[in-house]
Amino acid sequence: MKVLVAVKRVVDANVKVRVAADNRGVDLTNVKMAMNPFCEIAVEEAVRLKEKGVATEILVVAVGPKEAQEQIRTALALGADRGILVEAADAQPLAIAKILKAIVDQEKPGLVITGKQSIDGDNNQVGQMLAALTGMGQGTFASEVNVADGKVKVTREIDGGLQTVELKLPALVSTDLRLNEPRYASLPNIMKAKKKPLDIKAPADFGVDVAPRVKTVKVEAPAARKAGIKVKTVEELVAKLKNEAKVIQ
């Protein structure tokens, strides 16, 4: 079974981004970029499926600027077999899902794995949209994935606890934090990854229009909280909460 993993290049999770002076976006000059953490979990899951003999080939796809090749190479170093970069900066989730759908139609994977959410736009959309466009069942926010007998059983992290669903293959899974702990790429594997195939495409190759449907009017910093104080003792804390903040009785 072929597994397709979608990965996105985003600002590194440890960076505290700042709003750009012109309020058009956030300031990304000299900011460290990385693979979206949920996509790392997606790649890891695919690699584990390959190690178990469930997956036979792992295809990684990214839609992004040409630098997103770095994230595809990282996935290749972690164990993916080949990559496709569709060059388009700032494509929105629906357009990304349409590009991925065209690739799914060509490649016919048995399983598609995406992250649940990209940590830059915090959209939480692409996986569900891709599932809609391909007619696949979706196991979102997965903390456990079991493939057997033409089906995949997915345990999902939901607000009340955990839910398990069963999907017919081909299906889509989106990863949550507890699904696995991604490994690091070893140096020899990073070297080997440089020789693995990576195709570069354009949205037009798939007939997808990536013009934004939703326009960003402005981007602002959130309201700042006013400076707080340090209290010395628990008594002082409780007194403040009762008499000053009046949030407890």
Place this chain on the structure above:
Amino acid sequence: MSVLVYAEHDNASLKAATLNVVAAAQKIGGEITILVAGSGCGAVAQQAAKVAGVAKVLVADNAAYAHQLAENVSALVAEVGKGYKHILAAATTTGKNFLPRAAALLDVQMISEISGVVNATTFQRPIYAGNAIATVESAQAINVLTVRGTAFDPAAAEGGSAAIENLSTATDAGVSSFVGEEIAKSDRPELTAAKIVISGGRGMQNGDNFSMLYKVADKLGAAVGASRAAVDAGFVPNDMQVGQTGKIVAPELYVAVGISGAIQHLAGMKDSKVIVAINKDEEAPIFQVADYGLVADLFQAVPELEKLV
């Protein structure tokens, strides 16, 4: 102008999150219809009809919708939603699961987790873990939105008398089935609705130590939350995670115990009215957002707190 609001419920009762969505719908303006999809969900429809400001309730009562499977619900919402200018759902794990799927079926670019309504086509939403607030505008025929509950004061649960209409639509996409669920049962208030939240982090050291927090919570009528680190370490279940990729809370009082204050955690609680941090490291970033900071060993401070509240 017409707004379709998707009801969040468990087939027995309407969840409070729906009231926040109705509030967002009221800000958008226009006639509000609530769609209740479920199985044996008549009581939910009755409650939805009583919500203030709601004109109509549509009910799709069918086994296919019993567990809110996204494949089935999204097909229904895309079908029913065609006639509306806006389709709204709560930014809960239910709404986040099916609404993007419905949007794609309608060929609409959805807008996730709005925190503000500027006008009927312009919305605010946090991006980059809440480090920036984007104002976005859409000229699409239908606007599909999830709503961040903490950003909208709930509509009144009583006062309305909407007409209830049954839908005969039933879609079972036939690609997914419900196997089971483990729903955490607790007498404490729900995390996202509680007036007081006490959260523990890696500093709690293990799950048993969370009993210290439960004791304080029970005295204050509070809910108990956690950081990702505490969930990852297995101290507490996943539904307690507060943060960018967990639950968003904005109670009157948030008490962070043994939590360092990473941006991903702050994203889930920094809109709380009053924030208290108890941490033994005076340099911990949590103190930058805390109204009251206590530099102390939690194993001494928390039992003391329990005695004094």
